[in-house]
Amino acid sequence: MDLVEQNRVREEEIFRHEIRKNLELPRSKYNTILGFFNSGLGLWLLSTVSVSVVTGVYSLVNNNIKQSQFQMAQEDMLSLEINARISQWKALTMHLRKQSDYIEPVHFRKHWSELLAPPVRANGISSNVQPVFPEFQSRGILSLTYELHGITKPTMKSEYVEKTEKEIRFLIEWDPISLGYTSIDSYLRELKKYPMCLHALGEDDSDPELDSKCK
Known part of the structure; x- marks a missing residue:
């Protein structure tokens, strides 16, 4: 070639x-x-990762559900505790009013402290306002209101958030002795100006303007 x-x-x-x-x-x-x-190693790795991801997602969802359930239960307990204390204090006030309308400012402040103070105080003295739940017996109503506000704030409408913030400021700032009234009715009229269920004191429960939670 x-x-x-x-x-x-x-x-x-x-x-x-x-x-x-x-x-x-x-x-x-x-x-x-x-x-x-498609290889043996690949299938093993894929199954391991898949199980880890599914387990992680399930744990996250389960924890979120438990946290949500706990918060809802805590919210219900706090609301019940606060409203029960207010109701008891209102009943004590009405009983006091039936005895006499006259009261010295310092004595009304002492009566007001029955609502604010923990039912069981550090010195062992018990208030006339009793707790609903034993775990709250050493906490005052302001502490309970703070906690309830913190739990419900992310889910509440802005107008209700503002209302609860006013309630907290009211509990901090209101001092009956500074008013100098000598009449229980005068104090009750003053309390009706504020944003808590206390505004229902002495009112007819059928009044349509009352907050439904206060009836």
């Missing part, structure tokens, strides 16, 4: 080789990854 023939054969081989290369589909990254996950 002469040199010309050899060159021709070589060129044909090169040409056929190039055609075969062009006809072969290159293996993509997707095919490579798919091939790995």
Whole structure:
């Protein structure tokens, strides 16, 4: 075979080789990854990761549900405790009023402290306003109101958030002795100006303007 023939054969081989290369589909990254996950190691890794993800998501959802249930239960307990103390104090006030309308400012402040102070104080003295739940017996109504406000604030409408914040400020700032009244009725009229269920004192429970929670 002469040199010309050899060159021709070589060129044909090169040409056929190039055609075969062009006809072969290159293996993509997707095919490579798919091939790995079809292997034993890949399937083990995939199952391990899947179980971890599912377990993690389940734990997160379960914890969120438990936290939500705890907050709802705590909100109900705090609301009941606060409203029960207010109701007891209102009953004590009405009983005091039936005995006499006259009262010295310092004595009304002492009566007012029955609502504000913890039912069981550090010195062991018990208030006439009793707790509903034993776990709250050493906490005053302001502490309970703060906690209730913190729990419910993210879910409350802005107008209700403002109302509860006014209630907290009222409990902090209101001092009956500064008013100097000598009449229980005068104090009751003053209390009706403020945003708590105390505004229902002495009112007819059928009054449509009363907050429904106070009836």
